[in-house]
Amino acid sequence: MKQALQKEGFIQLHEGESWGQLTPGRYYVTRNDSSIVAFYLAEGDLASQGLNMVGAHTDSPCLKVKPQPERVQKTLLQLGVEVYGGALLNPWFDRDLSMAGRVSYQTESQQIKHVLVDFEQAVAVIPSLAIHLDRDVNQSRSVNPQQHLPPILTQLDEGETLDFRALLEQQCRTQHPELNIGKVLDYEICFYDTQKAAVTGLSGDFISAARLDNLLSCYVGLQSLLKADGKRSALLVCNDHEEVGSQSSSGAQGNFLQSVLQRLSYNSENYQRMMDHSMMISADNAHAVHPNYADRHDAEHGPLLNKGPVIKTNANQRYATSSETSAVFRQLCEINDVPVQDFVVRTDMACGSTIGPITASNIGVRTLDIGVPTFAMHSIRELAGSRDAAMLHTVLTAFFNQNSH
Incomplete structure (x- = not known):
């Protein structure tokens, strides 16, 4: 704008x-x-x-990354999220998700500055539980935001972990090489669907988008x-x-x-x-x-x-x-x-x-x-x-x- x-x-x-x-x-x-x-x-x-x-x-309603989000379950790195707003949660499953938002960082001269960052590519997913493991899913499954919504980002070796702030720092430097980005102090990062907007319908009657x-x-x-x-x-x-x-x-x-x-x-x-x-x-x-x-x-x-x-x-x-x-x-x-x-x-x-x-x-x-x-x-x-x-x-x-x- x-x-x-x-x-x-x-x-x-x-x-x-x-x-x-x-x-x-x-x-x-x-x-x-x-x-x-x-x-x-x-x-x-x-x-x-x-x-x-x-x-x-x-x-808009979305999933927002928590301040200390990293968790590893069964070799899979996940990020803890909060639900922002009154989101309809079920459609978030099985989507190709990316992350974007604001990063607050410290320069080498100790100045605090802010920059927008967008991973752009699909980097995460929230897989559904197979119907074979929940036969009543179409009648009674509900979503527990704490338990069921942490997206999966990658698979790690035994004992390995990943620092989310370090990941943001790397992405900021890649996306903004002209900036003097030192240490990432904090962030406001949300997940979003990478599927592009579309005009749909047999006669182009509809706009479908996030x-x-x-x-x-x-x-x-x-x-x-x-x-x-x-x-x-x-x-x-x-x-x-x-x-x-x-x-x-x-x-x-x-x-x-x-x-x-x-x-x-x-x-x-x-x-x-x-x-x-x-x-x-x-x-x-x-x-x-x-x-x-x-x-x-x-x-x-x-x-x-x-x-x-x-x-x-x-x-x-x-x-x-x-x-x-x-x-x-x-x-x-x-x-x-x-x-x-x-x-x-x-x-x-x-x-x-x-x-x-x-x-x-x-x-x-x-x-x-x-x-x-x-x-x-x-x-x-x-x-x-x-x-x-x-x-x-x-x-x-x-x-x-x-x-x-």
Whole structure:
């Protein structure tokens, strides 16, 4: 996202530096290298005009390597993992897995620096137990995350072991030979599926990929911001840690977005006026009605793939949608010839949530929750309609260009 913004002339700001009085233009700022706010500043008074804002999240459920992960069982080296977020665990078995993430290291001059690393090749697998050893597997097998999820990386000779930090150090030096990498101090490394994304279906109807929740919304939001005409002040925020509750400095419950908005408004009164003239669209994938499990949906609220973006509503504010904000979105869809759908969870089922209600309560802005219909949410590989992203892009671009609500 940073590369795409820089290519289009966005200027990077840093939280620890003075911004002064920003002139109209394009800017972005990051926190923790995992959350980003990018925005246009248009001509005119921001306090009386407000901002059109779109929000999404950058993280997805996965398996995260523990601090002391090495274990050898029956000559096989495994790494202990934690489950990040509400992952659907069974699909992680029998996949070609690799590792990627951030490594914090010490240079020879004792400086602490950070670098991204990606093993790229398949380096691990979590094999299933054969059906011959568990005849009731298709009726009753459950996954114990502590016992059943440690991936296998390699086979070792008797008494041999492997230091994971030393492995990371070697990979960093191979991938970044220009850096003065000494000792690896710590890391945030996750496993991921090496299978590439694909357009599938007899007529190319579907997108099959990892982490569609919620990188699809991040991508569409970014492309919409880049295509906006810049005549209206507009902002995109993509927060980390939504899948684990957003309680972090870079999550939606942190003050990242609020601090950026406060710096743009310069004083408390201008901030309150700006929020009153602003609106946020929280974009996070919606549950499409599954043909094999149609009874899990309310009969009148079953979104279909490739039939347009979905307005998500919940009476208990698990989604931030109100009639005021949904009316704005419905009108935008109508003007731009984009169909719109509705999702309400069954009254006898629990409802998930998004950054929408958190952001609305944090900064006091009118908010709407929407998303594209998706199957297999939180699986290692998810499925969406190949035409829905384009329809959402059309509406979000129009929203960024909209003069008033």
